[in-house]
Amino acid sequence: GQQVQQSPASLVLQEGENAELQCNFSTSLNSMQWFYQRPEGSLVSLFYNPSGTKQSGRLTSTTVIKERRSSLHISSSQITDSGTYLCAMELGTGYQNFYFGKGTSLTVIP
Amino acid sequence: ETAVFQTPNYHVTQVGNEVSFNCKQTLGHDTMYWYKQDSKKLLKIMFSYNNKQLIVNETVPRRFSPQSSDKAHLNLRIKSVEPEDSAVYLCASSSLAGVQDTQYFGPGTRLLVL
Numbered sequence: 001g002q003q004v005q006q007s008p009a010s011l012v013l014q015e016g017e018n019a020e021l022q023c024n025f026s027t028s029l030n031s032m033q034w035f036y037q038r039p040e041g042s043l044v045s046l047f048y049n050p051s052g053t054k055q056s057g058r059l060t061s062t063t064v065i066k067e068r069r070s071s072l073h074i075s076s077s078q079i080t081d082s083g084t085y086l087c088a089m090e091l092g093t094g095y096q097n098f099y100f101g102k103g104t105s106l107t108v109i110p
Numbered sequence: 111e112t113a114v115f116q117t118p119n120y121h122v123t124q125v126g127n128e129v130s131f132n133c134k135q136t137l138g139h140d141t142m143y144w145y146k147q148d149s150k151k152l153l154k155i156m157f158s159y160n161n162k163q164l165i166v167n168e169t170v171p172r173r174f175s176p177q178s179s180d181k182a183h184l185n186l187r188i189k190s191v192e193p194e195d196s197a198v199y200l201c202a203s204s205s206l207a208g209v210q211d212t213q214y215f216g217p218g219t220r221l222l223v224l
Contacts, residue, residue, distance in 0.1 A: 031210055035153075043200060043215040050210075086153065090209060095167035098209060100153040 003027070004089050006101035013108050019074040021104045023087035026068070030090040030097075034061055034072050037084040037103070046072070046085075077108045113137070116201050116216035123191055124224050130177075131186045131219045133201030139214070141207045142184035144176060145200040147218070153200075159184055160207050188221075196223045 005024045013019055023032070034046040047054050047061040049070065054061045058077075063070040070089075074081055084103040091097045114135045123129055135142060141160040147153045157176045158165045164176065173189040188195060198218045204211040 033209065041198065042217055043202075045202075045213040045215075048210050048212065084151070088153070088155075088209070095155045095158070095165060096169045098155050098167070102150075102152060 003091055003099040004087060004101040006085075006087055006104055008104055009102070010105040011107070013077045013106065015077060015079055015108055015110050017077050019077055019106060021072040021074070021085050021106075023070045023072075023089070023101055024068055025070075025089045025091060025099075027091050029063075029065055029068070030092065032063060032070055032087060032089045034070070035086040035088060037086060039083050074106075077106075079108045079110065082106055082108050114201055114203055114214050114216035116199075116219050118219060119217065120220045120222075122222045122224065125192060126190050129188045129191055129221065131199055131201075131221075133184050133186070133216055135182055135201075135203040135214070135216075137203055137205075137214060139203035139205050140181055141204050141211075142178070142181075143202040143204075143213065144184065144186050145202065147198040147200060149196065155209070156186075157184075158207070158209075163207070191221070191223045193223050196221055 007022045031050045036044045049061040049063050058075045060073040086103045088100045117132045143158045144156040156170045175187050177185045198220050200218045201216040202213040204213045
């Protein structure tokens with residue numbers, strides 16, 4: 001089964017609204033990252049956050065290992081935030097245990 | 111300009127052919143990666159390589175192999191392509207080894223196997 005579950009699958013926001021994206025994992029976590037994929041396909045690494053909270057500008061990532069979840073909070077969304085947000089988790093040793101979620105597709109409208 | 115460059119952008123080939131994709135980074139990074147993104151947009155890490163160590167995802171078929179001439183280049187060779195190899199292949203680099211560091215991605219090479 002899917003080792004990493006992301007929710008929601010898609011989200012539409014009005015510009016200025018906040019968003020909370022979730023990533024849940026099934027077993028113990030070694031490391032995790034959040035990525036952003038632009039609509040045209042290019043990929044950007046956002047956060048490496050295996051535990052605790054990290055912030056960068058309007059983005060905040062919180063990973064709670066006991067609850068087996070990581071969240072990405074986007075505040076004051078902008079149209080340019082539109083795209084797909086992916087979480088990736090290392091759930092064991094070796095790249096065969098490095099799983100990506102299916103992503104949350106975010107659309108921000110004016 | 112410092113970035114991650116990939117060629118070609120797009121490649122169409124037939125089953126059984128050999129293909130090779132190029133990746134070059136001008137960021138001065140020590141580690142490079144190859145990822146595969148399938149038609150369902152699901153990403154999978156395939157390899158990472160620095161001047162000391164190649165790490166392979168054991169689920170990657172053996173017809174895939176990375177080739178590196180120096181730390182700025184990591185090419186991907188597919189010996190005998192199969193239809194399920196149709197995907198976008200993304201190259202990335204990072205300063206530190208392992209998946210803990212910020213990675214910088216190239217634009218991708220889209221492969222279509224007929």
